[in-house]
Amino acid sequence: MKHTKLSAATALAFGSALVLSACAPAGPASNDGGSSSAANGGSSSAANGGSSAAEGGSASGGAGEVTTGENGQKLTAPVDGPGLADLGDVQTEDGSIAYSVGADEFLSYNGLQENTYTTYNSAVVDRLFSSFWYYGTDGTLLPNEEFGTYEKISDDPLTVKYTIAEDAKWSDGTPVTAADYIVQWAVDNPTVQNPEGEADPETGDKPPLFETISTEFGKRVPEAPEGDPKGKEFTITYEEPYADWEILVSTALPAHVIAKGADMELDALVEAAKAKDVAALKPAAEFWNNGWDFSPGELPEQDMIPSMGPYRIKDGSWQAGNSITLEANPEYWGTPAATKELVIKFAAPETHVQALQNKELDVIEPQATIDTVSQLDGLGDQVNVQKGDEMTWEHLDFNRGEGSVFADSPELREAFALCVPRQQIVDNLIKPINPDAQVLNAREVFPFQDNYQEVVDAAYPKELDQPNPEKAKQLVEQSGVDKPVVRLGYQAGNQRRTETVALIKSECDKAGFDIQDANSQVFFKEVMPAGDYDVALFAWAGSGQKASGANIYQSDGQQNQQSYSNKTVDEAWDKLSTSLDEKEQLEQTKAIEKALWEDFQAIPLYAHPGVLAHQADLANVRATSVQTGALWNVEQWKRVAE
Template identity: 35%
Template sequence: MRIKRISAAVALAAAGALVISGCAPGGGADDSADDSGLVEGSSITAAWNQAFYSMNGNSSFGNATANNNINYLVLDGFNYYDNTPKLVKNDSFGSYELVSEDPLTVKYTVAEGKKWSDGTEIDAADLMLHWAALSRALDTPDFDPAEYTDPETGEFTDAFPTDVVYFDSGATEGSQFGLVTQTPEIGDDGRSITMTYDSPYVDWEVAYGTMGEILPAHIIAKKSLGIDDNAEAKQAVLDAIESDDAEALASLSAFWNNGFNFTEMPSDLELVTASGPYMISDFEADQFVTLTANPEYTGDNTPNIEEVTIRFIPDPLAAVQALENGEVDVIQPQATADITTALEGIEGITVATGVGGTYEHVDLQMANARNPENIFSNPDVRQAFMMTIPRQEILDTLIKPIIGDDAILRDSYIFVPGAEGYDESVANNGSAEYAEVDIEGAKALLAGAGISNPEVCILYASNNPRRVNEFALIQASANQAGFNVTDCGSTDWGGLLGTPGAYDASLFGWQSTSLSVTDWTANFVTGGINNLSFYSNPRIDEISQEISGEFDPAAQQELMMEADKILWEDFFGPTIYQFPEVTAISDRVEGIDSSILAPTIFWNTWDWAVTDGGSEE
């Protein structure tokens, strides 16, 4: 085994957008390759700790790393981040240009000849539907979907109104992509759209159409509007948007929300229509997804490997065993001390360790919670519960044995440790009050609020050993203060996050996906896609709008520090630690070099290759 360490200073400089963080053995490559460099018959198997369940990572239900690892490879887009990390323009898919700064106007054009895997052209219809979904500019005003969410699955129920236009992308009025309220203009070539922002937006370049996002408009129209012909379906999308046809848009939005959610290979293969270098070719529930090179793909990211299988292995020790047995070629498991010890005994692998771009935290549902009295609507109860979270004990017991002195608490909701502004914000945001457990203080707060023995049911990944141990430490500590912490752990935790009635608090990680200035706001702004707590603060909403149009770095930092302090003062829920990261790679493969940003190991899957010396017979 060879070991290399990820530089914590470099790793922790990344900040920005966040996403929820939670088969047969690979065969040897033969020597044949087509002109693109694809090696026929070649295969690689990777492992991930959570199963895929949605091909729509832009919905609140599907917004999870486990989904977006795969969506990134099957849905092409205008740009992506490499592992520097640096934003890379994907000109082979299409181009975008800043037409005007005042008003902010951007033109997106799909490159000529780009096709979906079924041979249908990728064009303005796809771009227009993506705009409608991400901007929510055509949504029915003031509609609240909360009562139509199934507490057992997290998906919308069959009772969801059929006359409501609602794209579940979490866009909010007056900030980010919610600023694009005017219907874009379609270019004469039918492959471009030009959109004008209502006001300047600092992160416009990563606001729209990055890899892993744009869904096939013709498939959505065919399934929701009952149209058989692909061209007619595309035109129906354009007609509905340009005429603001509420009836058609209601059907389109309903399918956009739920139609791409599946936990095994769908019988309707049109649902896996792809535009990226790979397409889903096989999917066994809770076991694996197999991706096969997309024959219609003509972009620059043409893969070397014909088939990539991603096995779902929640138990990190089982992932290590699979690597040792040659059943998988690369793993990036939830790291524990046992993992690092187990990897030390394996020959023929390379291991990289360090601090990752994900941070652990506890969310407290402040509305629509499980208890009839809505326990965390009371700020005293939120503060009391935060005072019981054994943050340092969790770090010392579960994280330091993995990465030693690099293990650090995360004391900011917004700034990443090591990034500019982190130390200054932490010194003033009030997080120091939660550096140590204060059981007596928590008891006093509950007594003052007239509350005794409040039940708090915590949602977490019950098949993740580290989370199981964290839950046990939190439960033991909080119960000492008079809380009755109960177990809402589930293997389906990802889909349940943000579901009214499913739990009171949740334990999970947020993983950085970009270097944008504003995307953190989606976690805290009223109605934001990542605001799973139903939290609402008018000043946070104002800051969200202000920072969207703020181009001065010093002013941006001041706004973020103000927001950070407000979140601690509102007892949003405690941050805990920055994730340790362990990546182990078999010597039979090359080209794998993980990124600090999601999708981490998968960011350049098209560059992966099987080495001659490692090929199996």
Template identity: 35%
Template sequence: MKKRFLAAGASVAAAAMVLTACTPPGGGDDEKSSEKSSINIGWNESFRSMNTLTANGNAVSNAILTYMMNDNFKHYDDKLELQDGSLGSVEQVSEDPLKVKYTFNDDAKWSDGTPVDAADLALTWAGQSANFNTVEQNNADDGSVKENDAKTVYFDAATAGSALIKDFPEVSDDGKEVTFSYSKPFVDWETELGTGADGVGVPAHIVAKKALGIDDPAEGKQAILDALKDKDTEKLSKISNTWNTGFDFTSMPKDEDLLVHTGPYKMTDFKEGQYVTLELDDQYSGPVKPKVDTVTVRYNGDPMAMIQAIENGEVDMTQPQATADVLSAAEDLDGVTVDAADGATYEHVDFTFDNKGPFDPEANGGDEEKAKKVRQAFLKTVPREDIVEKIIKPLNEEAVTRDSYSQVPGSPMYDAVTKENGVADATDVDVEAAKKLLKEAGADAPKVRIMYDNTNSRRQQEFQLIKESAEKAGFKIEDVGDVNWGTRLGDGTYDVSLFGWQSEGTGVTENDANFRTGAQNNYGGYSSKKTDKILDKLLVSKEDEQEKLLTDLESQLSEDAFGAPIFQFPELTIYRDKVKNVSSTSVSPTMFWNYWEWETN
């Protein structure tokens, strides 16, 4: 699996400012007198972490910036074709057993001059493998990660691919080569480590400095490798604490160690909830050569305010939450290009299975079948067609409901998977059938708490449509919408959630993160031995097996009434004519994928 990024809408209250109230360095047309080029970009959610591998850091708002600040081994272009990055090479050196070797380029260095090497990638593997964890979870009541004591180790991430790497890797004497051995075949080995915005993760020598008090970078790297090789619980406890939260910040940190990076841009200013400024780093020695000197990302959760900022020349590029009003307003602007397309993000409705709520067997006398009937009843009230007709079709006349958990409409396997997966049947609105299911379950007017971003106009409309339909069947709907919805995922304070997933890549094992028992993105606590077995098979599948396995997976999700996909997000990329070479890809980091090609005039 490669994780999926949370795709936020308007979700930061602090960002709801008037853009003209605070113009950051490098902003606006009044800067034309400067010899250095600059671009201002509008975004809807603020940066919060340099570590995009953790549950908290796993957000597009972080990835778009870490992608520009860090080099990688692989990345996707706008045709979803995998391209070589600038850190080095990745190759399969053995098929049985599967062995994958990473070779770092000689000029791959952190911004403080420390080489990028095996210790960095080994730490990333350890952090997302869960193989070093001594506890399954370590979360506080509010869902945040608690600090490990000296006897516990918990890295707040997990991927199925890294979990298959059980043994400490082979490391060359100079640290420039590292070879990982998989315990089983793994279909997505090429993108498991070092891809996209993640790069090689956070710097091992800085982690050693913060966690172990080792100032010398070489000694620190070796200490990280030794702790992993020896499975030193006391040291790994400290290392995991730093890895989990040590690189989180919401304004410009005083500690410059937190800003150490491998790529061409460095962070030079960050005003909380307002803007982040990146500038070219003159110490960068790698091959990526951006044409723009300064990139400032400015935050505002109101998409119409972003259109106003484009018109005023305060913002040059943006991908706001798409609505019919936003599209119409953008199309009315002179000197502005609007590219409309389907994005990779899809909206979905998820149930919570483990909070003693209406969909949890524990609230139904321990009877799983009764709980399932309540879930099935709710799905029979979700007006997916109505949502698409009223909210999405004004943006895209060809829009349809998305009937697959894993496939984008129009993709090669979509028709075959959706023909057999049962999603459309499970979600065919039928209020009378819903009432009958509730009666069979003995559920009298069950109260359902729905959590969503209540500052997002599209989700407000979705919530109302679902509420009206569900109440006709006898459900009592409680609005527990929250601007900080992302921090509440998995905390048990809601029964249904509405949000979007955006993929980081195209691998079939991405599904693992959402549906496997205990997986990182399985916020609802869903657990199925049958589903886990199908996911196990997908991890080692060959190309000609994948369509059948994905169909089996989705059929099982429908059988279990896991939830439902609703629609594919419409995506608007809006930019002023002064910016050249803008394009977007339908995986994270969207329009930032080719930042080095941007030009201004």
């Protein structure tokens, strides 16, 4: 999986919504791209909201009974949708549940920096924060009314009112208030720049004062949130309509702790934030950037790392190189965690299946390969295995930059698209893991989403359903290039991609190409930035955002690494991102997909198969297609009698 601009294994952490930037790209750490991230995480600790919406699956029976869902997992409440189950009157039970996302160490309470925004770090910090919304298992956006509510009160200008729950508070007893969001707005503001930083040679802009990974909040909302900083309500006004307005605001870091770390009064910090006063904010930025970064095994006092989620970090629990333990937050006002402790273990992915068998881990999300699924199936009734599609998708991207055989040849791009055996790739490599898998014929919608077929019918050229080596060969001849060499690059160490390249070579060489397996250990770090490839094979992790793909497909998109440019696509993205009309958004999605196919911008292959396995005595563990991964509803997990 691939991640740009951020760290190698990124997660969509808890923070300000558009941290899920773009079609959050999947990072190379997981290699198969089969985990859920920007390489894994999710937008929002909103996954911790105990809303009354029902969870995905099907079951019968009342709360407290143990029933069986559609994937065979145990459930303690009936479920009828993609959201959190209503578990009724939850009492936290003693015990612990162990989970691992990988071997990397916990880094920081602040998971919104370039060096801390990782899958591994957000597995911990996402549990500590609540949000106004969360993603259901199918990518549906759902409200988290235990934390608060939001309401669009005007379309022109777009204005949204937020109300934080009256009893929402940090675990140190400090109320969650508008002050937290006013300061977060300043943190996420591209105009709050570091005067001592080196200016961008093209724009002249200095780097942000706060080393945040997202500046969308400040970019879209030019003036600070309005409302009493000590109160529970605030309102934001957009400069122009924005399709993803519902997810722009999610959660915030504690303003009172930032003030304390900066040796400032909270009132003074809030006023400086409102005014975007760089000089006054400098001490706050110094703390924000550095004050929450820890040495392995060392934690500050609880009042420096407060929680407003169902869990908090347990004192003295961080064992460097081994694990960190979260415990139920005694000050949490919402539905309490069902199990007292969650142990996040730092364990290498290749050890996870064995650790599950040995009951050293209770829940795992292993690399989705045929061998892994076979091993899990071999554990029999000891474990439950859930399989399904994820919002992470595999694709082939043409390099249109100088030096690539595809740079100035639409004939060769079409020829390559016609010879890639997409159905065979899915049949051989994906269906043994997920029998319901199908070839993906779009980029912005997935087969399990309502509008998928409508978009495909409007945009997809059906002649690509099966390889056509004869037509491809004719196009190669028309191109005037004799036996064009195609360096098919990807991150080394991924057997599924190696086999994908072999299948492509077997078909496309018949059409006159010379396909070369150009995998590299430094593909994302060195090869792709240098443009030393012709086709890139990797994955993007979809976020559920409506306008995020613009960052990949627009001519000036920060994640447009293939030098792709199309005026029709640029204009359609502009229309989509500034429209609040869902019908208009759908029509622009069709226009974008159609133009991308006509240009053969890239070749989608499949949605990644997801695999989730857990001990059979755990209830309410629910697989999800979105980037939050298994932990999206961890506060509902509990042990039941087998």
